[in-house]
Amino acid sequence: MIEFVDVALLVLLAITGVTIIRLRNLFAAVMMAGIYSLLSAALFVVMDAVDVAFTEAAVGAGISTVLMLGTLALVGHQEKKPRRPAIVPLFVVLVTGGILVYGTSQMPPFGHADNPIHQHVAPYYLEESEHDIEIPNVVTSVLSSYRGYDTMGETAVVFTAMVGVLLLLARGPLPRRVLLGGEWRTVRPGTTREELRAEAAHALDADGSDGDGSGGTTPGSPGSEDIVGEQGGKHG
Amino acid sequence: MDDLVVLRVGTKILIPFILLFALYVQFHGDYGPGGGFQAGVIFAAAYVLYALVFGIGNALRVMPAKVVYACGAVGVMIFVGTGFVTMGLGGVFLDYNVLAHEPSHGQHYGIIAVELGVLVTVFGVMVAIFYAFAGRRRLDP
Numbered sequence: 001m002i003e004f005v006d007v008a009l010l011v012l013l014a015i016t017g018v019t020i021i022r023l024r025n026l027f028a029a030v031m032m033a034g035i036y037s038l039l040s041a042a043l044f045v046v047m048d049a050v051d052v053a054f055t056e057a058a059v060g061a062g063i064s065t066v067l068m069l070g071t072l073a074l075v076g077h078q079e080k081k082p083r084r085p086a087i088v089p090l091f092v093v094l095v096t097g098g099i100l101v102y103g104t105s106q107m108p109p110f111g112h113a114d115n116p117i118h119q120h121v122a123p124y125y126l127e128e129s130e131h132d133i134e135i136p137n138v139v140t141s142v143l144s145s146y147r148g149y150d151t152m153g154e155t156a157v158v159f160t161a162m163v164g165v166l167l168l169l170a171r172g173p174l175p176r177r178v179l180l181g182g183e184w185r186t187v188r189p190g191t192t193r194e195e196l197r198a199e200a201a202h203a204l205d206a207d208g209s210d211g212d213g214s215g216g217t218t219p220g221s222p223g224s225e226d227i228v229g230e231q232g233g234k235h236g
Numbered sequence: 237m238d239d240l241v242v243l244r245v246g247t248k249i250l251i252p253f254i255l256l257f258a259l260y261v262q263f264h265g266d267y268g269p270g271g272g273f274q275a276g277v278i279f280a281a282a283y284v285l286y287a288l289v290f291g292i293g294n295a296l297r298v299m300p301a302k303v304v305y306a307c308g309a310v311g312v313m314i315f316v317g318t319g320f321v322t323m324g325l326g327g328v329f330l331d332y333n334v335l336a337h338e339p340s341h342g343q344h345y346g347i348i349a350v351e352l353g354v355l356v357t358v359f360g361v362m363v364a365i366f367y368a369f370a371g372r373r374r375l376d377p
Contacts (some may be wrong), residue, residue, distance in 0.1 A: 070369030
């Protein structure tokens with residue numbers, strides 16, 4: 001019975017994966033990616049890794065779908081048709097997949113008690129956790145106590161992810177002077193980008209230029225780059 | 237969004253239950269699947285749902301971006317701070333045994349503290365990333 005569930009889930013997973021590759025509508029692809037995560041979570045449940053399944057369902061099917069949709073709102077919903085068939089990527093994928101499948105032939109059988117992974121520290125954790133930590137969930141005692149350093153590092157990694165995304169995407173305050181519509185302007189503190197943009201559009205309408213002369217801002221001033229990027233997007 | 241009554245009412249009904257479930261996952265992590273990471277993500281999911289339905293402006297009034305960024309840092313500080321507290325009490329870094337007279341009670345307190353740190357960081361980071369994406373609007377031609 002459990003084999004049947006495994007096979008059914010894996011077949012659905014494969015179908016979903018191929019569908020994602022073939023889809024040109026990115027909105028549908030994001031939805032399929034959410035389904036893919038949900039199927040993976042179901043597979044983890046079958047393998048008795050409920051904590052992992054929980055995380056996969058919450059992060060993969062939940063938050064990352066929303067973030068992908070946020071990205072789609074910026075880049076558009078339709079993928080362009082490739083100009084020629086992707087031979088080289090197909091070759092790379094086939095070779096990598098072949099190596100991985102070959103690698104599994106050397107792996108110890110799944111769930112076997114004599115596997116190396118079950119011979120190292122795992123028996124100690126399983127046997128002594130109820131005396132050392134006295135909580136029933138061994139996963140929590142390993143994550144938070146026995147392997148507290150690792151979890152601390154992971155928390156720091158999550159924090160670093162935030163710093164990276166904010167450095168790339170977040171908009172700080174505007175710089176004092178920005179190049180807009182071909183001329184330098186001093187920005188009043190507290191001016192929002194929307195106000196500035198409206199002002200610039202007004203000025204552009206007045207002198208009839210099309211705004212392409214707005215390139216060449218001071219490098220390293222995120223605010224001005226930002227505005228130029230948005231104006232470029234307007235014409236692109 | 238004013239006309240989507242079903243969506244708004246449905247969201248209002250759902251959000252308290254999602255938050256409650258996140259707390260359950262957090263405090264039940266010692267007994268069943270779950271813990272700080274999952275609870276933080278579920279918390280963030282409830283908050284992102286609110287922001288999606290009621291608008292990013294209202295969400296920013298509930299929790300300004302600075303508060304969210306601070307959450308991301310404070311969680312790491314709670315985790316590391318727990319380690320320093322155990323050092324101050326005479327143990328080694330992240331040795332929870334010294335947090336109470338009974339070693340197993342100390343383990344409980346320590347795990348609750350670090351899981352809280354993970355929850356705060358994960359919530360802050362997820363919402364901060366969402367803000368970063370949602371705050372950039374594409375200009376329509």
